[in-house]
Amino acid sequence: MRRKIFIVLIVLFVAQLLFRIYTYRSDYLTPYNAKYWEYRYLHSQWVVKDSKMPIGDDGVYMYAGWEYIHGRDPTTLNAELPPFGKYLIGISEVVFHNQNIFSLVTGLLALWVFYLLNTVFFKDKLLAFIPVVLFSFEQLFYEQLRTPMLDSLYLLLLLFLFYFFFRKQFFVSAVFLGLMAATKSSVTTFALVIFVTIVYMVFSKQMHFFKRYGISLSAAVLVFLATYAKYFLDGHSLRAFLGVQKYIITFYAVGAKGSLITPWEMILTGKWHTWWGAYIPVDEWHVGWILLFGLSIYSIYVMVQLRYRRPLLLLAVWVPIYLVFLSLIPTWPRYLLLVLPFLYNLSIWAISKIPNISHIPKLAKVWNKIT
Numbered sequence: 001m002r003r004k005i006f007i008v009l010i011v012l013f014v015a016q017l018l019f020r021i022y023t024y025r026s027d028y029l030t031p032y033n034a035k036y037w038e039y040r041y042l043h044s045q046w047v048v049k050d051s052k053m054p055i056g057d058d059g060v061y062m063y064a065g066w067e068y069i070h071g072r073d074p075t076t077l078n079a080e081l082p083p084f085g086k087y088l089i090g091i092s093e094v095v096f097h098n099q100n101i102f103s104l105v106t107g108l109l110a111l112w113v114f115y116l117l118n119t120v121f122f123k124d125k126l127l128a129f130i131p132v133v134l135f136s137f138e139q140l141f142y143e144q145l146r147t148p149m150l151d152s153l154y155l156l157l158l159l160f161l162f163y164f165f166f167r168k169q170f171f172v173s174a175v176f177l178g179l180m181a182a183t184k185s186s187v188t189t190f191a192l193v194i195f196v197t198i199v200y201m202v203f204s205k206q207m208h209f210f211k212r213y214g215i216s217l218s219a220a221v222l223v224f225l226a227t228y229a230k231y232f233l234d235g236h237s238l239r240a241f242l243g244v245q246k247y248i249i250t251f252y253a254v255g256a257k258g259s260l261i262t263p264w265e266m267i268l269t270g271k272w273h274t275w276w277g278a279y280i281p282v283d284e285w286h287v288g289w290i291l292l293f294g295l296s297i298y299s300i301y302v303m304v305q306l307r308y309r310r311p312l313l314l315l316a317v318w319v320p321i322y323l324v325f326l327s328l329i330p331t332w333p334r335y336l337l338l339v340l341p342f343l344y345n346l347s348i349w350a351i352s353k354i355p356n357i358s359h360i361p362k363l364a365k366v367w368n369k370i371t
Contacts, residue, residue, distance in 0.1 A: 002126055006125070006126050009126075009129055009130065009133050010129075012133060013132070013136060017136060020145060021145070024100075024146040027147075028098055028104060028146075030098065031097045032097055032098055034066055037059065037062050037066070038063060040053060040055050040059055040063070041055065041063040044059070046060060057149065058148050058149055061078070061085070061148050061149070061150065062089060062093070064077050064078040064083075064090075065087065065088070065092075065099070065148070066090050067090075068083055068086055068087050068090050069087060069094055070090075072230075073230055073231055074086070074228065074230060075228075075244050079248070080251040080252070081184065082181065082182040082183060082184065082227065082248075083182065083227055083228065084182035085153050085154075085183040085184070087227070088106075089102050089148045092148075100145075102148055102153075103146060103147055103148055103149070103152060104146075106152045106153045107152045108145075110152055113159040114132050115128055116159075117159050117163045117166075120163065120311050121312045121345060130344075134344050135340065135341045135344050138340060139283070139286075140334065140336060141340075141341075143284070144337070150183055150184055151335065152337065153183055154183050155338055155341070157176045157179050157180040158180060158193075160173075160176040161176040161193065164176065165197060168212075170209075170213050170216035171219045174216040174217055174219040174220040175219055177190070177217070177220040177223075178220035178224040178227075180193065181220065182223070182227035186224065187245070188325070192322070192325055195321070196317050197213070199317050199321075200314045203309070203313060203317070204309040204313055225241075228244075256275040256276070257330065258275065258326070258329040260328075261273065263326035263327055263339075266331075266336065268289070268290055270285030270286075275330045282333045283333075284333055289340075291347070292343040293343060295343075295346065295350045296346040296347055296350070299347065299349050300316045300346070312346070312349055318339075319339055319342055319346065322338060323339060
């Protein structure tokens with residue numbers, strides 16, 4: 001029976017992905033027009049005050065990636081965001097003559113690495129695959145397959161980071177941390193990931209690995225610096241580079257501010273209280289997010305009661321801390337990509353544990369009240 005269920009899930013998984021790719025085929029077959037996007041950028045709000053031709057982040061990334069890959073110093077264009085992801089978009093534009101192939105490849109790779117990571121969490125191929133299938137049906141995920149944004153790449157790098165972290169290959173994990181920081185939110189990425197992994201090591205009684213882990217973080221810094229190779233090759237000093245990073249921090253510090261309720265409100269109500277004052281629906285939301293959130297809270301509660309120390313505990317640490325982080329910054333719905341797949345993991349684990357809670361008096365009492 002399990003084998004049949006697994007086969008059905010594979011068929012559904014592959015069929016819906018092929019359907020998405022076919023539906024978005026024009027996005028992958030339309031050649032990148034360098035002249036058009038140069039014109040759009042030069043007449044956009046990034047260059048012209050009160051522009052009548054604004055462009056979104058994807059347009060900026062497309063143009064910046066093309067410029068970077070043709071030798072432009074990344075600190076002279078869209079400098080407030082690190083360059084790694086835009087370099088990959090530029091490579092896609094040169095190799096495939098299309099910017100969206102980058103998005104397709106990173107999205108599919110994210111699903112693959114998500115499955116690999118789940119085999120660490122569940123030790124069961126069926127349970128490991130179920131969250132992958134369910135997440136692949138999320139509109140928040142599959143819409144990223146057709147646009148050159150950086151969130152799918154950011155998720156992919158995080159999944160790689162966690163996977164090698166659990167394999168105790170800390171230097172490899174640190175490489176992906178460096179690439180994450182070189183993709184989005186450099187300083188906060190370092191701070192957030194390092195804080196979460198250390199908290200996990202404390203609660204899982206693995207502090208004997210702390211020295212190895214701490215030394216490995218030097219690799220993350222070196223990789224981060226390497227993504228600015230063009231900047232250094234042009235003769236700039238490390239001190240000047242630190243000035244660039246100070247500019248990035250200042251850019252976001254004086255910009256729009258987040259709301260403490262925004263990420264929680266998105267998940268629980270499907271509404272987005274934007275930082276510019278609008279109150280709009282989250283198009284990708286569905287009522288299942290409420291169930292996922294509730295089950296995830298339940299799973300964290302169970303882990304606390306069990307004093308759980310296995311790898312899945314990392315997600316019980318990551319999810320609340322990342323959501324708190326989103327409460328402090330201007331948040332777009334797509335930022336939930338770094339928490340949504342893990343809500344599926346925690347929910348599947350919680351459901352799998354319900355039959356066994358009778359062995360835990362406190363949990364059995366709670367369960368009896370619910371039922």
